[in-house]
Amino acid sequence: MKIIFSTLLFTITICAFSQVNNKDLIADLSAQTGRSLYLRPNETDPIISKYYLNTEFKKAYVEGFEKGNEYRYNGFTDNFxxxxxxxxxxxVKNSSIRLKFNHNESVYQYLHFFDTKGNSQERFLEIVIDGTPKYSLYKSFEVTESANDNINGYKSTEEKKINITKEFLIGxxxxxxxxxxxxxKLNQILSINVEEIIKSNKLNLKKQEDLVKLIEILNK
Incomplete structure (x- = not known):
């Protein structure tokens, strides 16, 4: 009886350990507290939906894993x-993981970067141009909260103002x-003068298609 019990306990332990490890390979439990940002796939909330790049769960897969799942990106918590x-x-937020969506083939990766003030940051970025000899292009989507100065019983009941920031990044x-x-400032980052390239090609640094063209020119 003792042998049977020990074997059973050992089996349960191995099984539990295996389950935890498998889950940790691609995900960890959400630890969200306070106001819930969770929406069911078909629910649309005009306020909470602003926290998401897309409130609907979309089919995607982690490169290297055959099994896919449905994901959505929360720009406030920086979580898929x-x-x-x-x-x-x-x-899991790990730079070795690349998440690719089926519907538009967009790829996201958790990467380290420097903001415009030179501060070190880490965040999920969409890869626009990658695998090039020298220069690459990325895009970020971030949601922050600030005090709502216009709060009024007749106009607004939200204590927080939601701010959405979309930026492009260069590798x-x-x-x-x-x-x-x-x-x-871009010249300083690149250590070259791109002003003439931007002017002659009439490029707008706020437009993705123009930035793609700039990267293609720089990589020639």
Whole structure:
């Protein structure tokens, strides 16, 4: 009886350990507290939906894993959320993981970068141009909250103001920088003068198609 009990206990331990490890490979349990940002796939809330790049769960897969799932990106918590066995889970934040969506083939990766003030940051970025000899292009989507100065019983009941920021970033030999609005500051980051390239090609640093063209020119 003792042998049977020990064997059973050992089996349960191995099984539990295996389950935890498998889950940790691609996700960890969501630890959201306070106001819930969770929406069911078909629910649309005009306020909460602003926290998401897309409130609907879309089919995607982690490169290297055959099994896909449905994900959505929360710009406030910087998490790719998915549901498994009734639980809301978050994709692990690891630079070795690349998440690719089926519907538009967009690819996201958790990467280190420098913001316009030179501060070190880490966040999920969409890869626009990658695998090039020297320069690459990325895009970020971030949601922040600030005090709502216009709160009024007749106009607004929200205590927080939701701010949405979309930025482009440039990778230079593996080091990623947020693209500044000033051409002079961009010259400093690139260590070359791109002002003539921007003027002659009539490029707008706020437009993705123009930034793609700039990267293609720089990589020639």
């Amino acid at each position: 959320e998915f549901i498994e066995n009734g639980e809301l889970l978050n994709l 230079i030999n593996g080091t990623i920088h947020t693209i500044p609005r000033s051409t002079k």
